[in-house]
Amino acid sequence: MSALLEVSGITKSFDGFKAINNLSFSIDAVELRAVIGPNGAGKTTFMDIVTGKTRPDAGEVLWGEGSRSLLKMNEAQIARAGIGRKFQRPTVFEDQTVAENLTMALRADRSPFAVLRWRPSRGSQARVEDLASEVGLAAQLARKAGELSHGQKQWLEIGMLLAQEPRLLLVDEPAAGMTLAEREQTTTLLCRLAETRAVVVVEHDMDFVRRLNCKVTVLHQGAVLAEGSLDHVTRNPDVIDVYLGR
Numbered sequence: 001m002s003a004l005l006e007v008s009g010i011t012k013s014f015d016g017f018k019a020i021n022n023l024s025f026s027i028d029a030v031e032l033r034a035v036i037g038p039n040g041a042g043k044t045t046f047m048d049i050v051t052g053k054t055r056p057d058a059g060e061v062l063w064g065e066g067s068r069s070l071l072k073m074n075e076a077q078i079a080r081a082g083i084g085r086k087f088q089r090p091t092v093f094e095d096q097t098v099a100e101n102l103t104m105a106l107r108a109d110r111s112p113f114a115v116l117r118w119r120p121s122r123g124s125q126a127r128v129e130d131l132a133s134e135v136g137l138a139a140q141l142a143r144k145a146g147e148l149s150h151g152q153k154q155w156l157e158i159g160m161l162l163a164q165e166p167r168l169l170l171v172d173e174p175a176a177g178m179t180l181a182e183r184e185q186t187t188t189l190l191c192r193l194a195e196t197r198a199v200v201v202v203e204h205d206m207d208f209v210r211r212l213n214c215k216v217t218v219l220h221q222g223a224v225l226a227e228g229s230l231d232h233v234t235r236n237p238d239v240i241d242v243y244l245g246r
């Protein structure tokens, strides 16, 4: 399987401190990947670089079949190229219904001129219903987003990202603050989404990572420390040292 995202030799320093240190990393077009690592390992900075929020000092980030450089694109262009990012805190419109939130997300998909002309159509209503069922919110379409549980808000936001048909979804700590039942549903959702696209999950919660049952990349000091199954990486003495702080 060819790589969808290829990060090679990226470095990013903040005031002389290397948050990312010659990091190389690649993601297949259809893959679920967990990225773990202790606090300050560079996980957020890595996602900031891929989404164009932060520019690396050196290295390359290539995207898609044409190996286009993401470093030549701004955040909006990267999002339009097919990279969606889910931040830890849900940012849904609380006073709008689930359907309205999803409708707005469909609209955000369009070019500036198309947005001006855009009107909800029967097709877009069907798409909103499809998105809601995809994230388990079909029965909540008429509810205000503010009334949803924390987990449901997270799923709504994932649905809003799906409206833009991303080829790569970056998901930051999805399990945080969720009930056990919500975590299980989130695992199922992420695994299903990764059947047709690339999904990268940054997560601290090892139980959650175990349930994802996918390849794990361990970051430490801005570089890849280990990669493989969770059992494989947690047996690695370097990983054990880093996590136990020895």
Ligand SMILES: Nc1ncnc2c1ncn2[C@@H]1O[C@H](COP(=O)(O)OP(=O)(O)OP(=O)(O)O)[C@@H](O)[C@H]1O
Residues within 6 Å of the ligand: 014, 015, 018, 019, 037, 038, 039, 040, 041, 042, 043, 044, 045, 046
């Ligand atoms: N804008 C910034 N200015 C200065 N230092 C920064 C900046 N962003 C990140 N850093 C530093 O870079 C290092 C990596 O941070 P990063 O947030 O990427 O780690 P992380 O793995 O996401 O950590 P956590 O798990 O705690 O979220 C940290 O030491 C952090 O303090």
